[in-house]
Amino acid sequence: xxxxxxxxxxxxxxxxxxxxxxxxxxxxxxxxxxxxxxxxxxxxxxxxxxxxxxxxxxxxxxxxxxxxxxxxxxxxxxxxxxxxxxxxxxxxxxxxxxxxxxxxxxx
Amino acid sequence: xxxxxxxxxxxxxxxxxxxxxxxxxxxxxxxxxxxxxxxxxxxxxxxxxxxxxxxxxxxxxxxxxxxxxxxxxxxxxxxxxxxxxxxxxxxxxxxxxxxxxxxxxxxxxxxxxxxxxxxx
Numbered sequence: 001x002x003x004x005x006x007x008x009x010x011x012x013x014x015x016x017x018x019x020x021x022x023x024x025x026x027x028x029x030x031x032x033x034x035x036x037x038x039x040x041x042x043x044x045x046x047x048x049x050x051x052x053x054x055x056x057x058x059x060x061x062x063x064x065x066x067x068x069x070x071x072x073x074x075x076x077x078x079x080x081x082x083x084x085x086x087x088x089x090x091x092x093x094x095x096x097x098x099x100x101x102x103x104x105x106x107x
Numbered sequence: 108x109x110x111x112x113x114x115x116x117x118x119x120x121x122x123x124x125x126x127x128x129x130x131x132x133x134x135x136x137x138x139x140x141x142x143x144x145x146x147x148x149x150x151x152x153x154x155x156x157x158x159x160x161x162x163x164x165x166x167x168x169x170x171x172x173x174x175x176x177x178x179x180x181x182x183x184x185x186x187x188x189x190x191x192x193x194x195x196x197x198x199x200x201x202x203x204x205x206x207x208x209x210x211x212x213x214x215x216x217x218x219x220x221x222x223x224x225x226x227x
Contacts, residue, residue, distance in 0.1 A: 001169070032212060034212075034213035034214070036153075042219075042220075043202055043217040043218065043219055043220050044145075044153065044202070044214075044217060045217075046213065046214065046215045046217075049211040049212060049213040049215070050211065050212065050213075053211070055211070055215060087152065087153055089153075089213065089214075091206070091212055091213055094166045095155055095166075095167075095168040095169060095170075096143075096155040096158075097155065098152060098153040098154070098155065099152075100152050101152045101153075
């Protein structure tokens with residue numbers, strides 16, 4: 001199985017900040033990497049696919065980069081609605097695996 | 108766009124079988140999409156269970172493979188999950204999800220999730 005490791009596990013930031021979350025794969029996954037946002041009690045919301053492509057309707061404040069084993073999700077100009085848990089997911093090979101999540105909290 | 112809705116009992120008996128169905132609307136289950144299940148124990152992260160393709164082929168998480176069956180009902184445009192020999196550790200919110208394998212490739216449609224509690 002490909003292990004996905006996110007860092008940090010939690011992050012405190014202020015409204016207006018720019019934050020970056022990192023996801024590392026235990027082996028190369030080319031660009032088969034997705035990012036999801038999840039708020040308490042709701043289903044994960046797709047943000048990015050293919051490492052850097054924005055899902056339809058997702059604001060451009062979200063951006064992704066990377067390929068191979070190292071990936072990042074950057075959120076610019078944080079707003080109150082952005083405080084949530086973020087997950088990366090690889091779909092390069094089975095089994096599909098998720099990172100452990102990064103909880104983004106208001107400072 | 109595709110809409111997904113999980114249904115099934117919210118309670119399963121220990122050592123019994125958990126059964127859930129995902130109804131697909133505004134899309135055909137016979138498309139090139141892959142139809143999957145993901146679960147999330149309370150307060151924990153996401154775990155992929157498996158998925159089924161339009162041909163009926165399946166892929167499962169090896170950690171669950173011996174207990175899981177995913178099937179497709181094309182006539183009713185739905186797919187299902189059965190998990191046998193459940194224990195308390197199988198208590199989780201179960202999500203169905205869909206991905207356009209030849210498009211974005213990742214799960215871009217999700218159901219709202221349904222909580223299944225394993226308890227006597």
